[in-house]
Amino acid sequence: xxxxxxxxxxxxxxxxxxxxxxxxxxxxxxxxxxxxxxxxxxxxxxxxxxxxxxxxxxxxxxxxxxxxxxxxxxxxxxxxxxxxxxxxxxxxxxxxxxxxxxxxxxxxxxxxxxxxxxxxxxxxxxxxxxxxxxxxxxxxxxxxxxxxxxxxxxxxxxxxxxxxxxxxxxxxxxxxxxxxxxxxxxxxxxxxxxxxxxxxxxxxxxxxxxxxxxxxxxxxxxxxxxxxxxxxxxxxxxxxxxxxxxxxxxxxxxxxxxxxxxxxxxxxxxxxxxxxxxxxxxxxxxxxxxxxxxxxxxxxxxxxxxxxxxxxxxxxxxxxxxxxxxxxxxxxxxxxxxxxxxxxxxxxxxxxxxxxxxxxxxxxxxxxxxxxxxxxxxxxxxxxxxxxxxxxxxxxxxxxxxxxxxxxxxxxxxxxxxxxxxxxxxxxxxxxxxxxxxxxxxxxxxxxxxxxxxxxxxxxxxxxxxxxxxxxxxxxxxxxxxx
Amino acid sequence: xxxxxxxxxxxxxxxxxxxxxxxxxxxxxxxxxxxxxxxxxxxxxxxxxxxxxxxxxxxxxxxxxxxxxxxxxxxxxxxxxxxxxxxxxxxxxxxxxxxxxxxxxxxxxxxxxxxxxxxxxxxxxxxxxxxxxxxxxxxxxxxxxxxxxxxxxxxxxxxxxxxxxxxxxxxxxxxxxxxxxxxxxxxxxxxxxxxxxxxxxxxxxxxxxxxxxxxxxxxxxxxxxxxxxxxxxxxxxxxxxxxxxxxxxxxxxxxxxxxxxxxxxxxxxxxxxxxxxxxxxxxxxxxxxxxxxxxxxxxxxxxxxxxxxxxxxxxxxxxx
Numbered sequence: 001x002x003x004x005x006x007x008x009x010x011x012x013x014x015x016x017x018x019x020x021x022x023x024x025x026x027x028x029x030x031x032x033x034x035x036x037x038x039x040x041x042x043x044x045x046x047x048x049x050x051x052x053x054x055x056x057x058x059x060x061x062x063x064x065x066x067x068x069x070x071x072x073x074x075x076x077x078x079x080x081x082x083x084x085x086x087x088x089x090x091x092x093x094x095x096x097x098x099x100x101x102x103x104x105x106x107x108x109x110x111x112x113x114x115x116x117x118x119x120x121x122x123x124x125x126x127x128x129x130x131x132x133x134x135x136x137x138x139x140x141x142x143x144x145x146x147x148x149x150x151x152x153x154x155x156x157x158x159x160x161x162x163x164x165x166x167x168x169x170x171x172x173x174x175x176x177x178x179x180x181x182x183x184x185x186x187x188x189x190x191x192x193x194x195x196x197x198x199x200x201x202x203x204x205x206x207x208x209x210x211x212x213x214x215x216x217x218x219x220x221x222x223x224x225x226x227x228x229x230x231x232x233x234x235x236x237x238x239x240x241x242x243x244x245x246x247x248x249x250x251x252x253x254x255x256x257x258x259x260x261x262x263x264x265x266x267x268x269x270x271x272x273x274x275x276x277x278x279x280x281x282x283x284x285x286x287x288x289x290x291x292x293x294x295x296x297x298x299x300x301x302x303x304x305x306x307x308x309x310x311x312x313x314x315x316x317x318x319x320x321x322x323x324x325x326x327x328x329x330x331x332x333x334x335x336x337x338x339x340x341x342x343x344x345x346x347x348x349x350x351x352x353x354x355x356x357x358x359x360x361x362x363x364x365x366x367x368x369x370x371x372x373x374x375x376x377x378x379x380x381x382x383x384x385x386x387x388x389x390x391x392x393x394x395x396x397x398x399x400x401x402x403x404x405x406x407x408x409x410x411x412x413x414x415x416x417x418x419x420x421x422x423x424x425x426x427x428x429x430x431x432x433x434x435x436x437x438x439x440x441x442x443x444x445x446x447x448x449x450x451x452x453x454x455x456x457x458x459x460x461x462x463x464x465x466x467x468x469x470x471x472x473x474x475x476x477x478x479x480x481x482x483x
Numbered sequence: 484x485x486x487x488x489x490x491x492x493x494x495x496x497x498x499x500x501x502x503x504x505x506x507x508x509x510x511x512x513x514x515x516x517x518x519x520x521x522x523x524x525x526x527x528x529x530x531x532x533x534x535x536x537x538x539x540x541x542x543x544x545x546x547x548x549x550x551x552x553x554x555x556x557x558x559x560x561x562x563x564x565x566x567x568x569x570x571x572x573x574x575x576x577x578x579x580x581x582x583x584x585x586x587x588x589x590x591x592x593x594x595x596x597x598x599x600x601x602x603x604x605x606x607x608x609x610x611x612x613x614x615x616x617x618x619x620x621x622x623x624x625x626x627x628x629x630x631x632x633x634x635x636x637x638x639x640x641x642x643x644x645x646x647x648x649x650x651x652x653x654x655x656x657x658x659x660x661x662x663x664x665x666x667x668x669x670x671x672x673x674x675x676x677x678x679x680x681x682x683x684x685x686x687x688x689x690x691x692x693x694x695x696x697x698x699x700x701x702x703x704x705x706x707x708x709x710x711x712x713x714x715x716x717x718x719x720x721x722x723x724x725x726x727x728x729x730x731x732x733x734x735x736x737x738x739x740x741x742x743x744x745x746x747x748x749x750x751x752x753x754x755x756x757x758x759x760x761x762x763x764x765x766x767x768x769x770x771x772x773x774x775x776x777x778x779x780x781x782x783x784x785x786x787x788x789x790x791x792x793x794x795x796x797x798x799x800x801x802x803x
Contacts, residue, residue, distance in 0.1 A: 352707065404800050419796040422756040426799075452799070453706045454753040 003202040003220060004110065008051035010195040011106035015047040017188035018155045019099045024181055025162035029169060035095060038081060041304050042096050046074045047103035054107025063338040073314050074100060077306040106195070109147045113203055148199050152192045159188070190231040197227050315346070322347030359400075399451040399463060402444075402470035406430075409477045423448055430473070437476045444469045487692075487699045492522065493750035495696055498687040499547050505680050506543040507536055509667035513658055515748065516765055517544055517632075521693065522700045522744040525655020525737065526611050526631040528596070528646075528769070533636055535660045541592040541632035542681055548693060549686030550589030550628065557599035559642065563606035567616045581618060586610050589626055589690055593633040597643040604650055607631065611653045627694040648728075648772070655737050656762075657769040696747075703743040704753040708798045712756055713738050716795050720767060723787055725777035730770040738766045756797045764788045 020040065027034030053070070074096050082089035201223050208215050322343035329335040336344055407417040407426070415433060417426050427445040431438040447466040451458055458466070496518055503514045517540065520527045529537040538554075545552035555566060568584030585591060586607070596604065610616050611631055616623050633654070635646075651657075663671060674680055713735055721729030742758035749758075768784040 400800065407800070417799075419798075420793050421799070422760065422797050423799050424755070424757050449755050450753070453704075453709060453755050455704045455706075 003198055003205060004055065007110055007195065007198050007202060008055045008107055009048070010191050010198060011051045012044065012047040012103050013187055014191040014195050015051070015099050015103040015106070016044040017184045017191060018159065019043050019095055019102070020184040021159045021181065021188060022162060023095055024177070024184065025159070025166050028166055028177065029162070033091065035092065039078070039092050039095065042074065042078060042307065043099045045307065046096050046100040050100045051103040051107040054104045055110045058104070058108060058111065063342060065339045066342050069314065069318070071097065071100070073311050077310050080306065110199070110202070113199070114206060148196045152196060156192070186235045190235055193231060194227055318343045319347040319350050399448050399458070399466050399470070402467055403448050406470060406473055406477065409474050413477060413480055423452070434476050434480065437473050440469050440472050444473060487695050489699060489703065489747045489752045490750050492696050492699055492747040495688060495692070496748040502547045502684065502687045503540070503543045506684060507540055508670045508674070509663050510536070510540065510660060513540070513660055516656060516658055516762070518748065519741050519744040519762065520655045521628065521630055522697055522747065523655060523740040524628065524697050525740070526633070526653065528654040528657045529632065529634045529660065530637050530657055531660045532638055535662060537634040537660060538592060538594060539681065540660065541590070541634070543684055544632065545590035545592070546681065546684040547687050548590060548690060549688060550690035552590045552592070553585035553588035554592040554594060555585050557593060557595045557603070559598060559600055561599050561603050563603050566603060566606050567610070567618050570619045579619070581621065583623070586616055587623070587625065589629055591631045593631055595635060596633040597635045597646060599644065601644050601647060604644065604646060608650055608653065628690055628697065651769055652731060652733055654769065655741070656765045658765055700744045700747045703746050705739060705743065706753065709742070709754050709756055709759065710739065712795070712797055713742070713759055716759070716763060716791060717767070719791050719795050720771055720787070723791065725774055725782055725787060726771050727774045728772040730767045734767050734770045738762060741766050756799070760792055763792055
């Protein structure tokens with residue numbers, strides 16, 4: 001897995017955990033600020049969307065209108081869920097926007113790390129010294145790694161202050177609140193450390209790429225595996241180890257603080273009774289959900305459905321704008337600017353995704369399973385052998401699937417397909433190794449190219465003929481014993 | 484008007500190559516690339532040592548096309564008006580009359596282009612880029628097909644003016660002919676013993692047909708993954724550590740168009756990545772500016788394009 005694809009997910013989880021902890025503690029401290037359960041998926045999803053969007057697309061030229069649309073996608077369902085009244089909407093909207101902004105910061109930073117590499121890449125990436133300096137990030141302009149550390153400690157500090165305030169004011173917790181805080185805390189620590197470590201590896205990968213360093217491809221996987229084990233041990237240690245790891249326990253610290261606070265000036269806040277705690281959600285009338293539903297799993301499902309419907313409608317509207325804009329400029333994307341250009345790109349992306357999806361559906365192999373009696377033990381060896389043979393001879397549906405099958409079978413014989421090769425170049429390699437089927441390879445590739453690159457489809461008979469030719473090639477490759 | 488198809492383009496290519504081969508021995512690949520430039524409405528710079536047949540190739544192309552042909556022999560005292568034409572006062576009519584220059588022909592051979600001054604070289608820019616010429620405030624459209632075939636000698640630099648980057652980028656292709664093999668050279672001696680075959684070269688098509696074939700080429704289908712491949716290839720030239728300035732978006736456009744023409748010449752109405760690979764070096768190499776240290780190390784733009792062709796993912800079937 002590419003680090004760039006993983007890091008926004010970690011950033012989103014970290015953001016969600018921090019916001020979740022913040023809202024939880026604030027809700028416990030001041031019940032009026034508590035967040036309904038149905039808002040949590042919004043906080044998580046807005047963080048995911050924002051982190052990925054910022055990592056892969058957001059740039060200085062992204063139109064401001066697009067950002068407003070993006071915010072509206074999140075805020076309109078929140079407004080509906082807040083009973084269309086200003087106060088709960090402002091409170092709930094604040095958390096969703098905070099999550100969106102926080103994740104956006106991480107995404108932008110990841111994207112910035114690549115841009116810095118673009119800028120510096122040519123200037124002698126081969127020198128180890130430069131690499132070291134870049135990693136050390138001494139120059140504030142090129143210090144993306146510090147960003148992660150600062151925020152990790154900064155957010156951690158804020159949560160610690162809230163936790164201490166809670167312990168100082170209220171004391172111990174019981175029931176599901178403890179579970180929630182423990183889960184969120186563990187997620188925050190694990191994702192925060194993983195994000196930092198991942199960002200460091202990502203930075204190294206960029207530099208190695210420019211320095212053309214020979215790095216083993218499994219390094220990232222090994223790195224991630226090692227880090228996952230470490231974090232798991234850490235989380236387990238914190239949560240389940242029967243160790244009184246004094247003086248690090250929050251209870252001990254809060255006891256000390258409580259003593260300190262009791263002796264110092266007191267804050268006149270009314271104590272919370274259990275009735276008040278239980279009824280705090282009743283104070284927030286929901287227009288959309290019944291109160292009992294908002295707290296349960298149905299609340300989650302309804303909130304999610306609202307978001308999907310609203311985001312889908314926005315996506316559809318943007319796609320229609322894109323289609324119209326493209327039609328107006330005669331499908332010349334270069335003539336568009338700002339939001340119409342982005343809308344056109346969304347439309348083109350949607351069209352391409354649908355095309356790929358349909359292509360994949362066409363190429364899906366649906367092998368009919370023969371019905372019959374189960375083999376007995378004595379027949380098992382023979383049946384297994386014949387099954388293997390049948391599988392190897394089974395025709396993949398579609399010419400493109402057959403090409404993939406040929407490449408897969410040839411790879412097992414040491415003739416792997418290189419990504420920089422064209423189908424014809426690969427065909428030449430096959431022709432050199434299997435002169436008996438050289439004509440068949442040429443015939444198959446001619447047909448394959450039509451299927452792959454032409455805008456017309458082959459007839460059923462031509463396709464089945466090509467599949468037969470492909471099967472002959474597969475058989476010949478499988479028979480090959482090597483040189 | 485007859486409707487042309489890619490098979491007509493392929494037939495045109497075969498006839499042209501056969502015809503030009505009567506004059507040029509063993510230069511079928513270069514001729515094919517030249518035809519690709521013609522079908523793509525582009526201009527070609529032939530860069531090679533003297534005496535390998537650059538001028539003859541251009542002349543035989545013009546003769547085979549049947550269009551009007553003019554030759555401009557560049558020297559340092561050549562003026563822009565010698566290229567574009569000028570208005571002279573006609574005493575009889577008591578008015579200025581425009582006298583067209585050699586650029587008004589359909590196939591223009593600009594011989595030893597780097598011997599002309601930058602001012603004269605730039606007078607070619609508008610003609611090559613826009614297909615029109617402006618003289619004394621009046622704009623004259625050039626007849627289609629219009630093609631500039633320029634030549635230059637890459638080893639002699641004294642008294643020359645290297646082409647500005649803007650003009651170099653306007654050349655669709657830069658081609659090298661190379662020396663013929665011993666067999667080919669023997670054949671050349673044999674053919675040219677009595678009469679030069681260029682004088683007997685008959686046209687195999689009409690200029691109007693070439694213009695229509697250009698429209699057929701523009702309609703050749705380019706699949707999305709091929710377009711992606713071209714973009715990745717061109718972008719990778721910009722990120723290469725040994726390249727100071729990579730290929731421009733004009734390079735991407737030229738590469739797509741060249742691949743379309745190459746596909747049509749192979750009687751295909753769709754482009755395959757092999758077409759892109761076939762044309763990449765000729766289309767992109769002259770658009771790169773290498774770093775000084777890379778040039779000192781003996782790296783060439785062609786070798787960088789070759790290296791990138793072995794690195795950039797073609798995207799045939801994703802991860803196989």
